[in-house]
Amino acid sequence: MAKPLRVALLGCGVVGSAVARQLTDDAADLAARVGAPLELIGVAVRDVTKPRPESGVPPELFTTDAESLVSNADLVVELMGGLEPARTLLLRAIEHGAAVITANKALLGADGPRLYAAADARNVDLSFEASVAGAIPLLRPLRESLAGDDVQRVMGIVNGTTNYILDKMDRTGAALPDVLAEAQELGYAEADPTADVEGHDAQAKAAILASLAFHTRVSSDDVHCEGIMGITDADIRDARKIGCVVKLLAICERTPDGVSARVHPTLVPRSHPLASVHDAFNAVFLETALAGELMFYGKGAGAAPTASAVLGDLVQAGRHRVVGGHGPRESAYAELPVLPIARTQTSYFIRLDVLDRPGVLARVANVFGAHDVSIESMRQGVRRSEEGLAILQLVTNQAADESLVATVEELRKLDDVHEVSSVLRVEGM
Numbered sequence: 065m066a067k068p069l070r071v072a073l074l075g076c077g078v079v080g081s082a083v084a085r086q087l088t089d090d091a092a093d094l095a096a097r098v099g100a101p102l103e104l105i106g107v108a109v110r111d112v113t114k115p116r117p118e119s120g121v122p123p124e125l126f127t128t129d130a131e132s133l134v135s136n137a138d139l140v141v142e143l144m145g146g147l148e149p150a151r152t153l154l155l156r157a158i159e160h161g162a163a164v165i166t167a168n169k170a171l172l173g174a175d176g177p178r179l180y181a182a183a184d185a186r187n188v189d190l191s192f193e194a195s196v197a198g199a200i201p202l203l204r205p206l207r208e209s210l211a212g213d214d215v216q217r218v219m220g221i222v223n224g225t226t227n228y229i230l231d232k233m234d235r236t237g238a239a240l241p242d243v244l245a246e247a248q249e250l251g252y253a254e255a256d257p258t259a260d261v262e263g264h265d266a267q268a269k270a271a272i273l274a275s276l277a278f279h280t281r282v283s284s285d286d287v288h289c290e291g292i293m294g295i296t297d298a299d300i301r302d303a304r305k306i307g308c309v310v311k312l313l314a315i316c317e318r319t320p321d322g323v324s325a326r327v328h329p330t331l332v333p334r335s336h337p338l339a340s341v342h343d344a345f346n347a348v349f350l351e352t353a354l355a356g357e358l359m360f361y362g363k364g365a366g367a368a369p370t371a372s373a374v375l376g377d378l379v380q381a382g383r384h385r386v387v388g389g390h391g392p393r394e395s396a397y398a399e400l401p402v403l404p405i406a407r408t409q410t411s412y413f414i415r416l417d418v419l420d421r422p423g424v425l426a427r428v429a430n431v432f433g434a435h436d437v438s439i440e441s442m443r444q445g446v447r448r449s450e451e452g453l454a455i456l457q458l459v460t461n462q463a464a465d466e467s468l469v470a471t472v473e474e475l476r477k478l479d480d481v482h483e484v485s486s487v488l489r490v491e492g493m
C-alpha cells in the first residue's frame with residue numbers, strides 16, 4: 065500500500081456530507097481500490113460552527129481557509145457550487161499539481177475550456193462525472209468509450225428537480241410551487257432553485273454534453289434555454305389529450321453546418337422511453353454513427369447518487385497518483401460553429417382560441433402554408449358557445465424554428481384568432 069493521499073473537500077452540504085461520510089465508512093475498501101489510504105485533511109465551509117453530524121467529519125477538520133487547503137492536497141474535491149471562489153480554488157489546486165474532482169456544472173458550463181486547458185498544461189486529472197446526470201456513468205463513456213465514434217445527437221432529461229415537478233404535476237395534478245418545495249426538501253434542487261426551474265442547470269449540463277459529445281467548445285451562453293415556470297395545468301392536460309407528457313429536455317445535435325444545443329419544455333409521446341422517466345430520475349439518449357442508439361438511465365440528483373459519481377472520480381484520480389497514467393484530456397477540440405435556435409429543425413404544438421366562423425380553418429391553414437410549415441395533426445376542442453370560440457390544437461411537422469416562430473406571430477395577428485394560448489415544442493413523434 066502506498067503512502068496516504070491527502071484529500072481536501074471544498075463544501076459539506078448535501079453532496080459533500082455524503083462524500084465525507086463514505087470516505088470514513090468505506091475507508092478500507094476505497095484504500096484497497098486506490099492502492100493508498102485517502103486521508104481527509106480538511107473540509108472548507110462558510111460556517112464552521114454549523115453542526116454536520118451526518119458527515120462524520122471531526123469538528124477540527126472544518127475550516128474557512130480553502131486556499132491553504134487546496135495548496136496542500138493531492139486530490140481536491142470541489143462541492144461548493146457557484147462560479148467563485150470555486151474557479152479560483154480549482155485553478156490554484158491545479159497549479160499546485162493536485163488532481164481535481166468537481167460536480168460544478170455551472171462553472172464547467174461557463175468556463176470549462178479554461179479548466180480543461182489548465183489541467184492539461186499541468187498534466188493533472190480534471191474529473192466531473194457528477195456534473196451531468198448525477199449517478200449515471202455518462203461522461204466517462206462519452207470521454208473514453210465513444211472517443212472513436214461520432215456522436216450525432218444527445219437528447220435527455222438532465223435535471224432531476226424539474227422532472228420531479230413535471231412528473232408529479234402529471235401524475236397527481238399538484239401545483240408547481242408545492243412540488244418545488246418537496247424537491248428542495250429532498251435535496252434535488254440547487255441552492256437557488258431558479259437555476260433548476262428556469263432551465264439554467266440543464267443549460268450548463270447541455271453545454272458540457274455538447275462539448276464532450278462533439279469535441280468542440282460550447283458554453284452555457286450558446287445553449288438556448290427555456291424553463292418550466294410557464295407550464296400550466298392546461299398544458300399538462302393538453303399533453304395528455306394528445307398522448308404526450310411534458311418533459312424538460314436538453315437536446316444537442318451535430319448537423320452538417322455545426323452544432324446546436326437547447327433546453328426547453330417538450331411534449332414527448334407517452335410511448336417514448338423518455339416519457340417513462342419518473343421522479344428525479346434522469347435519462348439520456350445518444351445517437352452515434354457506429355454504436356447506434358444508446359440510453360443511460362439512473363438517479364440524477366440527491367446526496368448518495370451524486371456522491372457515487374464523485375467517489376468514482378476520486379478513486380480513479382487516486383489510482384493514477386499511485387500507479388501513474390491520467391484520465392482523458394479535453395483541450396484538443398474542433399472549433400465548430402454553434403447554430404442559433406432559429407436554424408434548428410423542430411416541431412410545435414400550438415393551441416389557438418379561434419372565433420368559430422366559416423372559413424376559419426382555411427385561413428389558419430393558409431398562415432402555416434405561407435411559412436412552408438405543414439400541419440401533422442389538428443384537433444378541434446370543446447366549443448365555448450357563449451364566447452363563440454373554438455379551441456384548435458395543432459401539431460406541425462418539422463420546420464426551422466424561425467419559420468415556426470414567424471407562423472405563431474402571424475397567427476396572433478389573424479382576426480379569427482382570439483388567443484394563441486400555448487406553444488410547446490414536440491420531440492420523438
Ligand SMILES: NC(=O)C1=CN([C@@H]2O[C@H](COP(=O)(O)OP(=O)(O)OC[C@H]3O[C@@H](n4cnc5c(N)ncnc54)[C@H](OP(=O)(O)O)[C@@H]3O)[C@@H](O)[C@H]2O)C=CC1
Nearest residue numbers: 075076077078079109110111143144145167168365366370
Ligand atoms: N444536490 C445535488 O443533487 C447535486 C449537486 N450537484 C452539484 O454539487 C455541488 C454541491 O451541491 P450541494 O451539495 O447540493 O450544495 P449545498 O448548497 O448543499 O452545499 C454547498 C456547500 O459548500 C459550502 N460553500 C459554499 N460556498 C462556499 C464558500 N464560498 N466557501 C466555503 N464553503 C462554501 C457550503 O458551506 P456552508 O454549509 O457553511 O454554507 C456548503 O457546505 C454544486 O456544484 C451542485 O451543482 C451536482 C449534482 C447533483
Ligand SMILES: N[C@@H](CC=O)C(=O)O
Nearest residue numbers: 223224225252254365
Ligand atoms: N439540481 C440538480 C441537481 C443535480 O445536478 C437537479 O435537480 O438535477
